[in-house]
Amino acid sequence: MTAQTARATARAELTRDILASAAAQLAETGPAALSVRAVARDLGMASSAVYRYFPSRDALLTALLVDAFDDLGAAVEDAEARVRRGDLRRRWRAAAHAVRDWAREHPHEYALAYGSPVPGYAAPTDTVEPAMRAARVVLGVVADAQAAGRSPAAGPSRVARGEKAALEPVASLVDPPLSPAYAVRGLMAWSALLGHVSLELFGHLHNGVLDYDEHFATLVDQLAADLGLR
Amino acid sequence: MTAQTARATARAELTRDILASAAAQLAETGPAALSVRAVARDLGMASSAVYRYFPSRDALLTALLVDAFDDLGAAVEDAEARVRRGDLRRRWRAAAHAVRDWAREHPHEYALAYGSPVPGYAAPTDTVEPAMRAARVVLGVVADAQAAGRSPAAGPSRVARGEKAALEPVASLVDPPLSPAYAVRGLMAWSALLGHVSLELFGHLHNGVLDYDEHFATLVDQLAADLGLR
DNA sequence: AGGTAGCGAGAGCACTGCTCTCGTTTCCCA
DNA sequence: TGGGAAACGAGAGCAGTGCTCTCGCTACCT
Numbered sequence A, B: 001m002t003a004q005t006a007r008a009t010a011r012a013e014l015t016r017d018i019l020a021s022a023a024a025q026l027a028e029t030g031p032a033a034l035s036v037r038a039v040a041r042d043l044g045m046a047s048s049a050v051y052r053y054f055p056s057r058d059a060l061l062t063a064l065l066v067d068a069f070d071d072l073g074a075a076v077e078d079a080e081a082r083v084r085r086g087d088l089r090r091r092w093r094a095a096a097h098a099v100r101d102w103a104r105e106h107p108h109e110y111a112l113a114y115g116s117p118v119p120g121y122a123a124p125t126d127t128v129e130p131a132m133r134a135a136r137v138v139l140g141v142v143a144d145a146q147a148a149g150r151s152p153a154a155g156p157s158r159v160a161r162g163e164k165a166a167l168e169p170v171a172s173l174v175d176p177p178l179s180p181a182y183a184v185r186g187l188m189a190w191s192a193l194l195g196h197v198s199l200e201l202f203g204h205l206h207n208g209v210l211d212y213d214e215h216f217a218t219l220v221d222q223l224a225a226d227l228g229l230r
Numbered sequence C: 001a002g003g004t005a006g007c008g009a010g011a012g013c014a015c016t017g018c019t020c021t022c023g024t025t026t027c028c029c030a
Numbered sequence D: 001t002g003g004g005a006a007a008c009g010a011g012a013g014c015a016g017t018g019c020t021c022t023c024g025c026t027a028c029c030t
Helices: A006-029 A036-043 A057-081 A088-105 A107-114 A125-147 A161-166 A180-201 A212-227 B006-029 B036-043 B057-081 B088-105 B107-114 B125-147 B161-166 B180-201 B212-227
Strands: none
Touching (some): A036 A057, A088 A180, A180 B180, B006 B057, B088 B212, B180 B212
16 A cells, blocks of 8 residues: 555665664763764764755754653653543652653653753754643643642632733643633643752752652642642 | 962963853853863964863863852842841742743853753762752741741641651751751742743743743742742 | 656865873972 | 973864765656
8 A cells, every 4th residue: 555665665764773773872872972973883874874864963853852752741641541530649640750750761861852952952843742742641630620620729819810811822732721720730730840850860959859759759749739639 | 468479370360261251152152062162262272271271171061060050049149138038928039030030141051050961971069069059048938937937838648757858958958957848848849940940941831831921920929828938 | 768856975174072292481499 | 599390382183073065876757
């Protein structure tokens, strides 16, 4: 059925090979050390040939970034899907721990995804969809909590008008859209989650916390309580 | 009094010049693009001469990192010190907004400090003290809240024994030491704060929030409420 | 069957961090 | 008041980088 020409199949395969080699190099030495020439060497081809497949080093990095987001998204979705739908707190826990576990298993990919962007690098638009997979999972839990009539821990008296408008995009990522209070709490949980993972992974908790596992578990439970999950 | 030899003063001055040039280059093109040769060109000297002052590019980067942490720390301390001691919420607000404002004014320095560590780079021990200045300020506010007999928003029934031990370092950063509940809340606020700033600065909120100022203000107030500040 | 487009290899450019050597200058101490 | 030693700046050079250009070749489409 897929009447691929010989050239097209060869191209697809080589593209995969390049990505695989690049991913291996990324995983063991980090994004900044990824070298087109090294990939070419690894594959036994001239460095210039690689440019037939990826127009620049940044394009290669972008492809890896998309893969990283997808991998993280899949990991989080899988972990959360394994939990009984009605148990909101466990669903949140599963998702949150999946994020951290994935980050610890793929530190360089995580750094590429959520660390500082590489020099002057602006993520192309085709990365935004994969980038939202993981976030969408936790927002889904929050949305279900709202649908179940729960309410988040009390906050400031009321959310300002401007803020309601500002939160429109994130609120309407799920259906029915999130109330402002939930949108704020959801975003806050996401910030705290990624903030902790980044601090832990990048070594900024080194002199503050002795047991990362223990503290992360408490953090996640605290956030669950604030989200009104039970 | 300071009977500096001519050589010593020259050395000190050149060291400052190198740092200044490197800081300028860092500020406008980011850490990864910082080039020893460019610094040397800027100062009209041979690139090899720079190595008389800094043994490696990483050493130069480390010096800039220390400066960045110090600058951030000073900014946060100044902002917080301007607020009446008794007004805990305003002190927290001032510190939190100072962090974000500084990060937005010095994006590359922030990326260097809190983004992904540069390739295979491990921060030497002389960076840890400056790195704690900013965090110490917000912990100070939390400590004062505890001293004033306030209590943070309710969390999970109680903090696990292991967690209490795990939090020992951060709790005893201030005197008297923080209770476990406050330590958790403080750490959580710090994670959420840096998490938000990183997400905002690195473009991960691009399709979720329309007005960063507005949302950050709500986030900070929400965190204040959770910390039990008023 | 022939023109076109994709392909891989190789050379080359401009750049990087870093090292080594070489003559010169400054300092310390005997 | 000399040295001798240490610090210094410049230059050349090494090994590596991203990326471009040109060259022959081959598969494809019309």
